[in-house]
Amino acid sequence: MIQLKNISKVFDSEEVESHVLTGLDLSIHQGEYISISGPSGSGKSTLLSILGLLDTPTSGDYYIDGVKVDSLSMHDSAKVRNEKIGFIFQSFNLIDELSVLENVMLPLKYNANWKDKNAIRTQAEECLKKVGLEHRMNHKPNQLSGGQQQRVGIARALVGSPSVLLVDEPTGNLDSKSGDLVLDVLNQLHAEGATICLVTHDPRYADLAHIKYKLSDGILETA
Numbered sequence: 001m002i003q004l005k006n007i008s009k010v011f012d013s014e015e016v017e018s019h020v021l022t023g024l025d026l027s028i029h030q031g032e033y034i035s036i037s038g039p040s041g042s043g044k045s046t047l048l049s050i051l052g053l054l055d056t057p058t059s060g061d062y063y064i065d066g067v068k069v070d071s072l073s074m075h076d077s078a079k080v081r082n083e084k085i086g087f088i089f090q091s092f093n094l095i096d097e098l099s100v101l102e103n104v105m106l107p108l109k110y111n112a113n114w115k116d117k118n119a120i121r122t123q124a125e126e127c128l129k130k131v132g133l134e135h136r137m138n139h140k141p142n143q144l145s146g147g148q149q150q151r152v153g154i155a156r157a158l159v160g161s162p163s164v165l166l167v168d169e170p171t172g173n174l175d176s177k178s179g180d181l182v183l184d185v186l187n188q189l190h191a192e193g194a195t196i197c198l199v200t201h202d203p204r205y206a207d208l209a210h211i212k213y214k215l216s217d218g219i220l221e222t223a
């Protein structure tokens with residue numbers, strides 16, 4: 001379970017102080033599918049960076065599975081990030097020199113809970129099956145369509161069995177048909193028990209989530 005309590009974020013530069021998030025509370029329970037939408041500049045990426053432990057809040061508390069994670073050292077936050085959080089980005093961020101299978105195996109090579117190479121391989125193969133790409137495992141990412149690359153990104157996010165999938169505009173680089181397919185995969189994963197936090201501009205996709213929030217001027221409201 002993910003819990004943000006009274007989170008604020010202020011960016012302080014020499015000339016201006018920007019209050020981007022103000023007193024934000026958010027709980028994501030296991031198995032929930034939530035969406036966060038909002039206009040450009042409303043703080044969606046900032047919120048996602050805090051949720052993903054890529055940035056720290058100026059004040060407030062953040063708990064993952066009951067553990068306070070808002071003020072961990074870089075080393076500890078990297079460990080929590082690797083074990084508890086799966087990221088799916090707009091730009092797929094795959095490594096072109098590695099095969100599809102190797103891309104999906106990669107996060108487990110840095111995960112202390114996974115030491116056995118065969119087990120890592122089997123887990124990565126399972127995740128590629130879940131996204132319907134078992135027949136493309138030995139391809140390189142640039143031999144796949146955009147939609148297929150995004151599904152590899154989803155398999156890579158799933159491989160460590162994270163507590164939550166943080167999904168940032170997953171269809172931004174895709175045509176609508178491939179985008180719809182990617183969203184179908186997310187729906188399927190949710191049906192199988194995944195916890196999903198989707199950030200999107202697209203109201204059509206935001207509506208697919210079961211709990212919908214709107215972020216406006218740093219304030220989160222139920223949509």
Ligand SMILES: Nc1ncnc2c1ncn2[C@@H]1O[C@H](COP(=O)(O)OP(=O)(O)OP(=O)(O)O)[C@@H](O)[C@H]1O
Nearest residue numbers: 011012018020038039040041042043044045046047
């Ligand atoms: N490192 C930073 N320093 C100063 N201000 C920042 C920084 N990062 C973000 N901001 C400001 O915070 C506000 C929210 O930005 P953020 O990127 O979170 O919005 P967003 O909702 O994700 O926008 P978009 O949909 O366009 O990506 C903006 O006004 C932005 O200028």
